[in-house]
Amino acid sequence: MSYFSPDTASTLAQRIDVIFLGLLALSGAILLLVFCLVVGFSIRYRRGSPAPRGPMPALVSREFEIGWTSATLFLFVFLFWWGVSIEITAFVPPNDAIDVQVVAKQWMWKTLHANGAREINELHVPVGVPVRLAMRSQDVIHSFFVPAFRLKQDVVPGQVHEAWFQATKTGVFHLLCAEYCGTDHSRMRGRIVVMPPDDYAAWLSAQPEGDDLAKDGAQLFVERGCSGCHAPSSRVHAPSLAGLYGRSVALSDGRTVPADEAYLRDSILQPRKDVVAGYEPIMPSFSGRLSEGEIQSLVAYIRSLAKESRP
């Protein structure tokens, strides 16, 4: 495959290659069939040939027409199902995935591991382990593109995009930006370094410490005044955040939403969008008052509260 396409280095890449080659072979077979019929008929029915030109033979019956029309219909419905099923699994990360935060900005990729290790234009991951990416943009639309993983996800400012991959090979793979994002778009490149799990663990523990995301978040939580209302001891009537992450939340308009990263982020920036049932919409918006990095830290802190409160 390597002459015609990049390495096949993730579970998704393997599945995409099968569907790509399958479609290529099918299209090639149909092309060949049509081509042969065109050539065959143009020789058989050339001017002056004695081939019969009378009415159609009885062979082409109504059943035959219905048969081949429905056969092709089922074939194409199958192709649709095949493609969609791959696309759906491509967006649902397994539960045991390790978490990596990605921030795109003009013109670099910043990555952030759960223990606070930070990288720029690089991402170290273990082989054979699913990795979940939560991606944000600080300025314009970028697109996280790893050809060897067949992974491409637009990163739109103001939203959190989720993607995941599981590398199947160790090595170094290109990370590109696939959305024109300004002057140095073409230089917005990085490397994905896939390592054996032991090497990865050693690499991770060798990263500078004291940089823990959730710890930063805990500090911001007090500094920015969140604790004034959300601390368990607070007199203001605000929802407790302990054990919140990953739960379902009942809202005052009757909806129920999962408390995921996007929900926490929205609740900080647009508190009136999803008001928790039984509470007044009194929280001020922090839009423009927190950087993407600070929001990340706060969300990491709130997630860490969920882990602590679980048995």
Ligand code: CUA
């Ligand atoms: Cu970022 Cu192109």
